[in-house]
Amino acid sequence: MRRIYGYIRIRVFGQNADEQIISMREMQVPEKDIFIDGQQEYGSECEYQKLLRKLKANDLLYIKGLDALGSDFREIGQQWRILTKEKRTDIVVLDMPQLDTRRGKMQFDTLVADIVLSMLEYIPDVEWLERKQRQKEGIARARMRGVQFGRPELPVPENFSQVYQIWRNKEINGEKAAGLCHMSKANFYKKARERRQREMAEKPGG
Numbered sequence: 001m002r003r004i005y006g007y008i009r010i011r012v013f014g015q016n017a018d019e020q021i022i023s024m025r026e027m028q029v030p031e032k033d034i035f036i037d038g039q040q041e042y043g044s045e046c047e048y049q050k051l052l053r054k055l056k057a058n059d060l061l062y063i064k065g066l067d068a069l070g071s072d073f074r075e076i077g078q079q080w081r082i083l084t085k086e087k088r089t090d091i092v093v094l095d096m097p098q099l100d101t102r103r104g105k106m107q108f109d110t111l112v113a114d115i116v117l118s119m120l121e122y123i124p125d126v127e128w129l130e131r132k133q134r135q136k137e138g139i140a141r142a143r144m145r146g147v148q149f150g151r152p153e154l155p156v157p158e159n160f161s162q163v164y165q166i167w168r169n170k171e172i173n174g175e176k177a178a179g180l181c182h183m184s185k186a187n188f189y190k191k192a193r194e195r196r197q198r199e200m201a202e203k204p205g206g
Contacts, residue, residue, distance in 0.1 A: 004060045006034040007051055009068040020064045023094055027062050057088040060102065065095040156191055157181045164192055
């Protein structure tokens with residue numbers, strides 16, 4: 001036999017659940033089957049998790065708005081899919097009458113509900129891509145203005161040129177050269193490579 005549940009999520013500090021409780025009563029939700037989470041209670045053992053354990057296929061769940069299921073589009077989409085696809089529970093969103101999965105599974109309103117679910121899961125990815133693109137464009141504009149990103153490079157030691165020449169003449173190895181310059185071996189090779197590239201570019205015909 002189908003059971004009817006209601007879920008209320010208080011997201012704003014000081015918000016009162018009375019109005020939502022009245023709405024649940026008007027939908028004939030039994031008092032004992034109204035689950036309420038406040039800001040402090042939301043967690044691994046929140047009322048929502050208890051509700052999920054109780055829900056069975058074809059049960060009916062009332063929520064006031066989609067924000068009861070999550071704090072962002074991705075979370076809402078994930079919970080909607082768990083409820084409708086995994087639990088196979090019917091959902092009625094009181095603030096959005098078109099989101100009522102009790103209506104015929106082949107009817108337009110069910111199609112609308114699935115489209116909304118797809119949009120909820122799609123929007124976060126679009127927002128992430130847009131943020132990455134804006135960030136990329138912002139970095140490009142900043143570089144055009146001469147803004148440097150990343151760690152500033154350490155200055156080359158005063159004895160680098162002398163040690164570099166000794167190393168180039170193969171009188172010492174890279175490890176010894178790096179030690180004399182008080183540099184890491186990798187950094188010494190990097191600076192030596194840059195110095196070599198400059199020398200090649202400055203040669204006539206280079």
